[in-house]
Ligand SMILES: Nc1nc2c(ncn2[C@@H]2O[C@H](COP(=O)(O)OP(=O)(O)OP(=O)(O)O)[C@@H](O)[C@H]2O)c(=O)[nH]1
């Protein structure tokens with residue numbers, strides 16, 4: 001495409017679908033990408049420079065009504081006022097969005113417009129196939145392509161065995177890598193995800209090596225990397241913000257803080273989709289409503305790793321519980337509204353016309 005604006009924005013992840021959305025908005029201003037969200041402002045990239053900007057109060061109101069917020073990776077249209085200050089006028093509806101759910105049911109956008117999520121997990125004390133399955137479900141439900149990256153391969157003796165065990169457990173379609181995140185050779189290993197215009201987010205626990213890998217892919221120590229506690233191998237929550245960084249070759253990376261206690265924001269259908277191997281195997285079970293518990297001739301129990309099956313059922317229970325509480329909450333809100341309307345009507349009647 002011979003379009004100077006497109007060429008300038010390409011290294012920060014611009015693509016034809018976003019270009020179309022920006023054009024459809026018909027808003028005057030400059031398309032820019034959110035590289036970091038701060039308390040009252042955002043950092044925007046215009047393909048050449050970064051600028052601090054503040055969302056217009058009108059935009060904040062619109063976002064609040066829709067229970068949305070700006071996230072790293074969002075595209076926006078911004079304009080400069082006569083004093084030289086940048087203002088975000090609109091948010092471009094993202095192509096993909098990863099969110100987490102808080103206990104009170106509210107959602108928090110983590111990152112927007114991501115093509116690939118690299119799910120990092122250390123082969124050391126961090127290693128947990130269950131956690132990886134949880135991340136996979138979350139990412140796949142959002143329409144984002146996942147790849148699992150096992151780090152610290154150089155640190156553990158039985159790295160190959162752990163890799164093989166996970167390889168056997170996860171569906172074939174899920175790419176799996178085992179790397180030393182500090183070794184420049186990872187650039188070749190992960191090259192397939194780093195084409196020009198691609199946006200890649202790094203997710204995983206604190207200490208998994210997200211910032212270390214980011215720096216290796218950047219070829220420069222831009223992100224601070226922390227140590228891990230000697231006693232339990234856990235990280236120190238070194239990274240505090242989600243930051244988008246363009247790398248040589250035209251892709252961009254979003255380094256993120258370690259996620260703790262990640263609640264899934266998805267339903268049973270999404271979990272089923274991420275555990276397609278179980279659904280597929282279930283077709284061979286003798287009973288149509290087989291729970292894959294102790295039914296005779298259960299093919300799922302035969303084919304699926306027991307712990308994977310256990311985790312699948314656990315995630316399903318979680319999704320069911322969330323769906324229930326969501327409906328219950330809505331019912332309760334409706335009840336309160338009706339009560340307060342009735343109370344208001346009584347007050348009015350008392351006061352007379
Ligand atoms: N030997 C070795 N050390 C690694 C590897 N990956 C990460 N580390 C080390 O692990 C520690 C934590 O790495 P970070 O990159 O800070 O981890 P992080 O995922 O960014 O952690 P948070 O920012 O806290 O979420 C650092 O001391 C890294 O040098 C690896 O593949 N091999």
Ligand SMILES: [Mg+2]
Pocket residue numbers: 210211212224225226238239255256257258
């Ligand atoms: Mg970090």
Ligand SMILES: [Zn+2]
Pocket residue numbers: 282285286290291292293295297298299300301
């Ligand atoms: Zn069964």
